[in-house]
Amino acid sequence: xxxxxxxxxxxxxxxxxxxxxxxxxxxxxxxxxxxxxxxxxxxxxxxxxxxxxxxxxxxxxxxxxxxxxxxxxxxxxxxxxxxxxxxxxxxxxxxxxxxxxxxxxxxxxxxxxxxxxxxxxxxxxxxxxxxxxxxxxxxxxxxxxxxxxxxxxxxxxxxxxxxxxxxxxxxxxxxxxxxxxxxxxxxxxxxxxxxxxxxxxxxxxxxxxxxxxxxxxxxxxxxxxxxxxxxxxxxxx
Numbered sequence: 001x002x003x004x005x006x007x008x009x010x011x012x013x014x015x016x017x018x019x020x021x022x023x024x025x026x027x028x029x030x031x032x033x034x035x036x037x038x039x040x041x042x043x044x045x046x047x048x049x050x051x052x053x054x055x056x057x058x059x060x061x062x063x064x065x066x067x068x069x070x071x072x073x074x075x076x077x078x079x080x081x082x083x084x085x086x087x088x089x090x091x092x093x094x095x096x097x098x099x100x101x102x103x104x105x106x107x108x109x110x111x112x113x114x115x116x117x118x119x120x121x122x123x124x125x126x127x128x129x130x131x132x133x134x135x136x137x138x139x140x141x142x143x144x145x146x147x148x149x150x151x152x153x154x155x156x157x158x159x160x161x162x163x164x165x166x167x168x169x170x171x172x173x174x175x176x177x178x179x180x181x182x183x184x185x186x187x188x189x190x191x192x193x194x195x196x197x198x199x200x201x202x203x204x205x206x207x208x209x210x211x212x213x214x215x216x217x218x219x220x221x222x223x224x225x226x227x228x229x230x231x232x233x234x235x236x237x
Contacts, residue, residue: 028076031116037069041146041174042213045073048144048172051218052077055170057084057141063129063157064147065090068109070174074144075118089125089132090147133160140164143221146174151192158196165221173197177215 032045039045052060052074060078065071065088078084092106106126113119125132129147143165145157154173162171179194197217201207204223210216220226 028079028117032072032076035069035072035112035115037067037072037112039066039069040214041069041216044174044210044213044216045069047210047216049073049077051170051172052084052142053080055141055168056081057169059138059140060084060086060142060144061089061140061161062086062144062146063089063161064145064174065092065109065124066105068105068112070144070146071109071122072112072116072118074142075113075121076116078121079118084121084141086122087125087132088122089127089129091128092126129157129160136161136164138164139166139169141166141169143169143171144174145171149175149193150190151195154193154196158200162221167222168226169221171219171221173217173219175214176209176217177211180211180215 048070057078060074062070062074068088071086071088074086078086088109090105090109092104092109094104106124110124113122113124140161143161145154145161147157148154158171165171173193175191175193176197177194178191194215197207197209197219200219206220206222206225208218
């Protein structure tokens with residue numbers, strides 16, 4: 001049966017709509033790539049994007065937003081997924097860990113989120129991680145820790161939020177490679193992230209580290225990793 005003229009026009013309009021949607025996504029990626037975030041995350045922002053696209057998370061949390069590079073790339077992935085939300089926690093006030101161009105960064109963060117078009121995917125929580133943790137009660141699929149880089153600070157953030165990780169949820173830490181030879185010249189006397197993530201590894205948490213962009217480590221929140229076979233399968237074998 002031949003399609004009616006209306007059906008043919010409708011089909012063509014749908015194809016045009018999909019084409020423009022694809023162009024819109026690509027334009028948002030271009031804007032993200034051209035935005036000055038003053039961030040050391042570099043191309044590892046695409047690692048965040050890829051993991052979110054793969055995981056299809058419902059709830060993402062980041063601690064430490066600054067100008068918003070990590071938040072915007074997570075937001076782009078959530079938008080492309082058509083689901084999920086990022087809770088971006090940062091007081092946006094001076095700390096020992098601000099980049100020189102990101103001391104009072106809230107307005108810049110808000111502008112970058114709006115410019116790239118991911119405002120619907122990101123909830124900005126302008127407070128400390130301690131304050132945000134007090135009322136937190138939902139499972140977390142992706143936890144990105146990039147706030148207080150002191151040993152005590154990063155440990156505190158992990159202890160407050162990692163209990164909420166879903167079974168296959170992951171935590172990601174930035175700046176885990178500062179003690180490696182390639183970055184040692186830039187080392188900070190208060191830097192504690194490499195030490196803490198090494199302790200997680202020693203305790204049996206699976207850790208994958210990429211030694212670029214000052215080190216990005218992916219940690220599964222279950223010691224020894226999540227079993228990949230059911231108990232019935234193990235018994236049968």
